[in-house]
Amino acid sequence: MISRSVFDNISPLDHRYSLRKEEFESYGQYLSEKAKVKYQAAVEVALVKALAKGDVCSQAVADEIEKAAGELNVEEVYNEEKKTRHNIRALVNCIQKRVSEEAKPYVHFTTTxxxxxxxxxxxxxxxxxxxxxxxxxxxxxxxxxxxxxxxxxxxxxxxxxxxxxxxxxxxxxxxxxxxxxxxxxxxxxxxxxxxxxxxxxxxxxxxxSHLFFDDPEKFEDDVLKELxxxxxxxxxxxxxxxxxxxxxxxxxxxxxxxxxxxxxxxxxxxxxxxxxxxxxxxxxxxxxxxxxxxxxxxxxxxxxxxxxxxxxxxxxxxxxxxxxxxxxxxxxxxxxxxxxxxxxxxxxxxxxxxxxxxxxxxxxxxxNFDMNKEMIVAEPLYILLASYGHPDAHEAVRRLTLEAQENNSTLRELIKDKDELKPYWDRLTEKQIELLTKPEKYTGIAAEKTEKVVEYWSKVLNVDLD
Structure with missing residues (x-):
């Protein structure tokens, strides 16, 4: 068994970003080289189980190969690969070394x-x-x-x-x-x-596989169902x-x-x-x-x-x-x-x-909100003016914002001094005026939408919120 310090590794994924033991072990269960060989051996086992179901080999042979595959270790397979220069042939050889002469032919049978x-x-x-x-x-x-x-x-x-x-x-x-x-x-x-x-x-x-099965696709399905x-x-x-x-x-x-x-x-x-x-x-x-x-x-x-x-x-x-x-x-x-x-x-x-x-x-x-809160009412102001029939509300409010910035004034202060705009201001309701004087209320349905989004994904993905 190769044993070395984690700091001798080359990839920073191993020596820097996976140092937490519980994380490293959970990743390794599926993604390590050891796991890869384990899953490849599992496919060889699924293959021979399907062969037994199709009466190509006995169930005893399938059981023998399954036991042998479970005894493998990744270092053994890698040592064998040094000789074969082929990873799957190395895996097959390591399984075959552990089984009887009767079972050997059915390891990797018909597959590439x-x-x-x-x-x-x-x-x-x-x-x-x-x-x-x-x-x-x-x-x-x-x-x-x-x-x-x-x-x-x-x-x-x-x-x-x-x-x-x-x-x-x-x-x-x-x-x-x-x-x-x-x-x-x-x-x-x-x-x-x-x-x-x-x-x-x-x-x-x-x-x-067609040499042994009239319907090799069914045989393929039988193997894959095991997995x-x-x-x-x-x-x-x-x-x-x-x-x-x-x-x-x-x-x-x-x-x-x-x-x-x-x-x-x-x-x-x-x-x-x-x-x-x-x-x-x-x-x-x-x-x-x-x-x-x-x-x-x-x-x-x-x-x-x-x-x-x-x-x-x-x-x-x-x-x-x-x-x-x-x-x-x-x-x-x-x-x-x-x-x-x-x-x-x-x-x-x-x-x-x-x-x-x-x-x-x-x-x-x-x-940060207060920095420009008097300017961010430009949008609702322009829309409200347009709703009351102003023919070019966007341009009127744009000019108003420039003047407000230059004079350090508020839009609502300036609009009252503009003869062409004051009639529209006078038509605003109390609720609309409050919105323009308290821009923090101009959040649309942000809070409600947040609740809807969270509720939707908690249901779809079954995320339990305490």
């Missing part, structure tokens, strides 16, 4: 390597989706839901193009990410459940690559949502904004030279991780191309898909930790 490789990957990514990926993302979603509901009435200035727009609430801003993440969770679940396998032989035409998989509608030596492409796309697009959220939270921590803050430990250091700094390192880390893994989607698109019935141009690149999953989950777990302690500075939110 990528019957095993593609099917094993489909099984482990499907199971990782249900047992790992969705659970972590739902934990993060729940925290965002709780923040959204807690801050649904916290008035915040909306921002478009980096400029103050019209009022929203902070809960409404977070509800955007509840919805986007909910959609991505749904997409990951769909794509993960739709991963397919194959037991169709060297070129996908069932050449070998809770369906067959691809067509295969060559490999499964149609679009299934795994859709799966990886769902992961990467979800990663983009996490990066977008992190970018928003990072900007809201700017010194001149200061509306949210990360929890800062007692001994934590923000800068090696500026002791006063408290950097938004967690949100920056998520964006940085996204920058690393998002471009790998291009590689996945390139892996859709395979010459004729198959070439080897995806054999190395496809091995890195687990890293994309770990990158996503590492960032999701980071956000779970930081968002569970998110600090909202209500005083700064109010201060």
């Amino acid at each position: 390597s990528f019957d095993i490789v593609d099917t094993a990957n489909a099984v482990r990514y499907k199971e990782a989706t249900e047992g790992l990926i969705l659970a972590i993302l739902k934990d993060l979603l729940k925290i965002l839901m709780e923040i959204a509901l807690r801050e649904k009435d916290t008035v915040q200035v909306g921002r478009t193009h980096g400029q103050h727009a019209v009022p929203i609430t902070f809960g409404f801003a977070v509800a955007e990410y509840v919805s986007r993440l909910g959609n991505r969770i749904q997409a990951i679940k769909l794509a993960g459940n739709n991963l397919r396998g194959k037991i169709a032989g060297a070129v996908g035409a069932y050449n070998a 809770n998989l369906e067959a691809a509608t067509h295969s060559t030596q490999i499964v149609e690559p679009e299934y795994i492409t859709d799966f990886v796309h769902s992961l990467v697009s979800c990663f983009s949502v996490l990066a977008s959220f992190s970018d928003d939270m990072r900007h809201l921590q700017r010194s001149e904004i200061g509306e949210v803050g990360e929890y800062f430990a007692k001994d934590q250091v923000g800068s090696s030279t500026m002791p006063h700094k408290r950097n938004p390192i967690n949100y920056e880390n998520v964006k940085s991780m996204w920058k690393e893994f998002m471009p790998r989607m291009i590689t996945q698109y390139q892996d859709q191309l395979s010459e004729h019935q198959r070439d080897l141009t995806n054999s190395a690149s496809s091995r890195f898909i687990p890293e994309i999953i770990v990158g996503l989950l590492s960032s999701a777990n980071r956000l779970i930790r930081v968002c569970s302690k998110l600090v909202v500075d209500h005083k700064n939110i109010e201060k």
